[in-house]
Amino acid sequence: MNGALDEYRLEDIALDHRIGADIFVPFVIARLQGEELATETILTVTLRDAVNATDRQKQLRLHWSSYSAPTQPFGVQERTVTEWAALGLACVILARYTSSRISQVAAVGDRFDFWVSDGNREFGLEVSGTLTDEIEARHRIKVRQWRENPYEVDGYVIVAGFSENKIICSFHRFEEEMQ
Amino acid sequence: MNQQPGQGINRVGLGAAFEADEARKSGLILEAQLLREQARDDEAARKFAEAAQIEESLSQRCTTLGLAEKSFLHSFSALSLWAQAGAFYQAIALGDELLSSAALPEQLRQRVQTYTNTLRLRRALWYQDLAKAMAQSAA
Numbered sequence: 001m002n003g004a005l006d007e008y009r010l011e012d013i014a015l016d017h018r019i020g021a022d023i024f025v026p027f028v029i030a031r032l033q034g035e036e037l038a039t040e041t042i043l044t045v046t047l048r049d050a051v052n053a054t055d056r057q058k059q060l061r062l063h064w065s066s067y068s069a070p071t072q073p074f075g076v077q078e079r080t081v082t083e084w085a086a087l088g089l090a091c092v093i094l095a096r097y098t099s100s101r102i103s104q105v106a107a108v109g110d111r112f113d114f115w116v117s118d119g120n121r122e123f124g125l126e127v128s129g130t131l132t133d134e135i136e137a138r139h140r141i142k143v144r145q146w147r148e149n150p151y152e153v154d155g156y157v158i159v160a161g162f163s164e165n166k167i168i169c170s171f172h173r174f175e176e177e178m179q
Numbered sequence: 180m181n182q183q184p185g186q187g188i189n190r191v192g193l194g195a196a197f198e199a200d201e202a203r204k205s206g207l208i209l210e211a212q213l214l215r216e217q218a219r220d221d222e223a224a225r226k227f228a229e230a231a232q233i234e235e236s237l238s239q240r241c242t243t244l245g246l247a248e249k250s251f252l253h254s255f256s257a258l259s260l261w262a263q264a265g266a267f268y269q270a271i272a273l274g275d276e277l278l279s280s281a282a283l284p285e286q287l288r289q290r291v292q293t294y295t296n297t298l299r300l301r302r303a304l305w306y307q308d309l310a311k312a313m314a315q316s317a318a
Contacts, residue, residue, distance in 0.1 A: 173186065
């Protein structure tokens, strides 16, 4: 594991991605701040290159303003809070560790959540969150889902596990994985 | 993470105005999804419909620029958004239009076919329910 601590300011997802990503900020805080109303946390991020079967681990200090915390109930189910918190963390991880940025929300039926772009081409991004510690199992399920995309594009799969503040971010090439 | 993806949809040549519209429709979809989760269905449907109209425009602009794959992507999204707005007619019409294109990739063709078939089935069931409910309320 790399000993250095990476940093990211949560509110910057609104600047790094052009999709109105600020909507995710209070959901992320709701899942990460705990009862002591913290304004930062340490995330363990696994950057997985599925093509070369390698993992790298990073420690990420994510911080936010107390003014960004939710001030009233969301009025949605708890699973929605978890999923939207994961979507927000996916914005963080992409911005901090890749050169890709979210270009647009995907359609129901695309089999992933967002389109991401390197400026010239667009790829898939599937995201999920879980309150359990079964993050690897969830990640495998989500990779299978991404493989069903009808455009046959390469893509990222990001899964956030909120029980241990762990995240897996993996990259996959469609053709190689379908062989 | 320096992995550079390879197989993707070409978006070379799109200008700032196009990207602004992509961003606007994405914001609308996220807002609509949240409203739907909050059971604010009328507000959600309005935003889904507005996003669908933007998607149709994006698709047409991609066709003009010769970006066929990206045009299909936006058309399929428009289909999905009209469906989420509750507009069966527009969604199915868009699906039929997509299916009439010989250039539509096979995997996407199957997905569009399944989607439009499902919408037709749901529309028939919905109308049966509506007719039954109206008959009961009149009795």
